[in-house]
Amino acid sequence: MIPHSLLLETNETNELISCLNEINYTYERVSNLNEIYTQLEKQKFHFIILYVTNVKEKESLEMLSKIGTSFPNVLIILITDSSNWALTASLLKRHNAYDFIQSPIDCEHLKFTLDRSFQYLNTKMKSQFIHEAENQLFKRVIDIFDWKKSLTHKENENISADIIHQMNISLFQGSGIGTLMSVVSILLAKSKLDAENNVYHIPKPILDLVSENYEAAKSMFDSMSISQSVIDDDKVVETKESPSQLLPLFETEINFLEEALSIKKQKINLSQIPSSVTNLKIRMDQNKFSYVIREVLLNSIKYSKDGDQIYVLFFHRENFLEIKTINPAYQNEDDTHGIPEKYETFIFEPFFRISSVVDDSYAKFEQFRFGLGLTLVKKIMDQHQANVQIYNIDSNLRNENTKDVCLTIRIPLLQEEN
Structure with missing residues (x-):
């Protein structure tokens, strides 16, 4: 995934922008x-990039x-030069800044610095969450082995029960393998042998259940096959298409999800693609992008x-096309709302779920399962050298003092080749 930067524009910024365009990193x-x-x-950014000459004044340093x-x-x-090294060193020492780039800027060095910083940022954010998770695990261990508490209520005998619970959610909860096994056992118990004709008589409702859950289990195995193909594919997408090709992909997936939308009488509002990007290109594998679109839309449907x-909104910003999918943020099981900041990075990790509840109503529409959906969305966006983030925003679409969940995809725009 590529980083997204916020630049403080000055007379010197053109050099920086030229390099960011060359390496296809997005910025505002x-x-x-x-x-x-x-x-x-x-908005969410990974970096603020500014020239040290713009933070010499006391007020600027305070800001x-x-x-x-x-x-x-x-x-x-x-961004600094040798004449401002003393101030640069002071800002780095006080942790007001994380790193520096010396001017004149070398594009390769800029990419190296941003990639290294991005890796540190991701590690930092994940370690914050993991540290919190370790504390929760420690409390859980204390609860399990606290004999005083065991007198008042039962606890699981060991931590592995939690792991088994997660496996159950991913593989057996809801329709599919688990229910299919149950229905088959009912079928075996309730079918009656007609010895004279050497046939079994099976009640129609039971056979209907077998058929229904066979299809669900088949869908599950199909999704495993699609997921495996995405996981095994590490090639960068080289095919370049007009951004206008995205619109029919979205329309196709929205039409496919009409039944899913009807379950809770929801509606998807799709904006137009800005005309200013018509003569530009983006990396696009239409098949893979369709996977992403369905997963993103289905997530919005399930959690609304x-x-x-x-809302699906397209924007042309600087050197990239931005796609925002926005739906209302609601309370989670842990009393947080939408996507808490501590989860913003971790939500793209395999098997991570904010909610452990599986809504069976949408199983037949899913291409990715087992807690891998957003992980594979990120993987596909990496192949497109694009950026994907998910976070809460203030609601500006509903005239209410509420929060929305916003999933943002940023795809670098490429000049039309002659």
């Missing part, structure tokens, strides 16, 4: 430090410190409620 620009703070409240404190999961990268509106 603001004109002053106050705008940076405002943008960070509305930089405020940004670092308020948004610790956004790394500040400085009756009558909800889901």
Whole structure:
């Protein structure tokens, strides 16, 4: 996945923008430090990149410190030269900035620095979550072996029960293998032998159940096959298409999901693709992108409620096409809402679920299962050298003081080849 940066625009920024375009990394620009703070409240970025000459004043340094404190999961990268090394070293030492790039900028070195910083950022965010998870595990161990508590209520005898529970959710909960096995056992118990004609008589409702759950189990194995093909494929997508080709892909998937939408009387509102990208190209494997579209839309459908509106919006920003899928954020089992910040990175990890509830109503529409959906979305976006993030935003679509879940895909735009 590629990083997404916020740039403080100055007279010197053209050099930086030229390199970011060359390496196909996405970015947005603001004109002053106050705008940076405002943008960070509305949008998610991995880096803030600015020239050290723009943070020499006391007020600028105070704002930089405020940004670092308020948004610790956004790394500040400085661009500097030898004449400003003392200030650069001071900012790095005080942790106001994470790293620096020396000007004149070398594009290869810029890519190396951003990739290395991005790796650190992902590791940092995951370690924060893992540390919290370890604390929860420690509390769980204490609960299990606390004999005083065992007098008041029963606890699982060991931690492995939790692992078995997760396996049950992924493989056996709901229709499919588990129910198929149960129905087959009923079939064997309830079928009656007609010895004279050497045939078994099976009640129609039981055979219907077998047929229904056979199809569900078959769908599960088909999804395993599709998932395996995506997991095994590490090739970067080289095919380039017009961004306008995305619209029919979305329309096809929305039509396919009409039955899924009807379950809770939901609606998907699809915007048009900006005309300003017509003469540009994006990396696009239509088959793989269809997988992504269905998974993203189905996630929005499953985690929305009756009558909800889901929005798919296209924007042309700087050097990339942005696709936002927006649906209302609701309360989770742990009393958080939507996608808590601590989960924003971890939600793309295999088998991770915010909710352990499996809604069987949507099983037949799924291509990816077992907690692998967003993991494979990220994998496919990596192959397109694109970026995908998911986070909460303030609702601007419903005129209510609420939160929405926003899944954002950013695809670098490429110039038409002559």
